Amino acid sequence: MSEDGPKRTRPFVLITGTPGTGKTSTASLIAERTGMKHVNVGDLIKEHKCHEGRDEDLDTNILDEDKLLDAMEVILDKAAEDGQGIVADFHVCEIFPERWFDLIICLRTSTDVLFDRLTARGYNEKKRSENMEAEIMQVILDEARESYAQEIVHECPSNTVEDMETNVTRVEQWGKQWIKDKDKED
Numbered sequence: 001m002s003e004d005g006p007k008r009t010r011p012f013v014l015i016t017g018t019p020g021t022g023k024t025s026t027a028s029l030i031a032e033r034t035g036m037k038h039v040n041v042g043d044l045i046k047e048h049k050c051h052e053g054r055d056e057d058l059d060t061n062i063l064d065e066d067k068l069l070d071a072m073e074v075i076l077d078k079a080a081e082d083g084q085g086i087v088a089d090f091h092v093c094e095i096f097p098e099r100w101f102d103l104i105i106c107l108r109t110s111t112d113v114l115f116d117r118l119t120a121r122g123y124n125e126k127k128r129s130e131n132m133e134a135e136i137m138q139v140i141l142d143e144a145r146e147s148y149a150q151e152i153v154h155e156c157p158s159n160t161v162e163d164m165e166t167n168v169t170r171v172e173q174w175g176k177q178w179i180k181d182k183d184k185e186d
């Protein structure tokens with residue numbers, strides 16, 4: 001959202017984490033429960049063709065960040081104008097301007113569970129290993145902590161359906177409080 005964009009009355013949340021940790025499932029449940037708009041950044045990239053080519057080795061597309069940020073800014077500005085919250089999900093968090101998000105949830109999944117999920121998804125061995133390693137090394141969590149204020153970054157386990165329920169409820173309750181606090185401010 002642009003610096004001089006519309007004032008926000010609802011929160012913007014980013015769900016991040018290694019591929020397979022449950023970002024899309026969690027974000028869509030949050031959207032369902034709260035009425036926030038779900039922005040599946042992966043889908044947005046496909047829709048707007050934000051690619052600069054393909055990394056065949058890693059079996060992944062190379063992201064055109066500027067194009068993605070432009071496309072997202074339009075969506076975020078519109079949500080702010082409409083008084084709607086945003087729950088975005090993406091496995092990269094450091095590319096977004098810090099001012100965009102009020103809460104960053106970094107989902108974490110244990111090695112054995114993630115292995116099974118990525119295998120079920122048909123990831124090739126190299127892609128699966130890269131992602132497993134990234135999760136073990138907490139690459140995304142470190143990126144989140146480096147890119148945003150410490151107090152808005154939360155690490156949340158996402159191994160079981162119960163974990164997902166806890167995470168969704170947590171964001172839902174946090175959102176209600178955010179709105180109350182915002183109302184008091186105005």
Ligand SMILES: Nc1ncnc2c1ncn2[C@@H]1O[C@H](COP(=O)(O)OP(=O)(O)OP(=O)(O)O)[C@@H](O)[C@H]1O
Pocket residue numbers: 017018019020021022023024025026042089090091117158159160161162163164
């Ligand atoms: N907490 C959880 N408990 C049980 N199953 C889960 C949980 N989180 C995700 N899953 C399952 O794991 C798979 C991957 O989930 P999902 O697509 O939401 O992950 P993702 O982090 O969005 O992945 P990507 O970054 O590749 O889009 C799905 O089959 C989903 O149902």
